[in-house]
Amino acid sequence: MQQPPDTIINSVSTDTTSATPKGQHHNGAQRMEEIDIEQEQIKKNVIQRMKRIEGQIRGIQRMIDEGKECEDILVQVRAARSALQSASRLILKRYLLKCHIESLRNSEDPTEPLDKVIDVLSHYVES
Template sequence: MCAEHHHGHSYAPQRDDLLRRLKRVEGQVRGVQKMIEEDRYCVDILVQIAAIKSAVHKVGLSVLESHTRGCVADALMNASDGEEKIDELMEVIRQFTKS
């Protein structure tokens, strides 16, 4: 179920979970903003930023897995644009794994 398909995205079954996680991240970011406004201790702020980074990374991994098992697998099985999808996947993995 790629963007090109009218059926929806491969992450669609996880949509509610992904949105719930992202809303939690949004709350964490607001919490860090408040911590900075309140001149909280640096280490406490950094710990929260690390938690945010980890949470966003997990959301990304979930979408990446859905894309691989959905769009990429579909392209490979149907021999439509498998090579193109693999190239696209490798590029997004390169971007995703940059520090």
């Protein structure tokens, strides 16, 4: 059974307090392991979504070939576009969890990772 996109996004929790007993804090290694697990879940989720979107696009092509009503085709195009937007949000989240953290670790210039995040977010918002 498919879950609605918001359910899937919310099922990948960023809450770190629930796994830690009250009064205790995560150490850096534990948190990094949780982030690695979360970003891997996001990766799998995005791949599943992309396969579904691929099927939607093929269906749209078939509708065009068969001469289906333009309104029906546009409904499917809107659905595919919405699915791509949802996948894009997850890809952005994965970027922040994985790529940005790696950039912070490996950069000698402390402003470089921030500049890169601003650039990525700017391009995402513009699209």
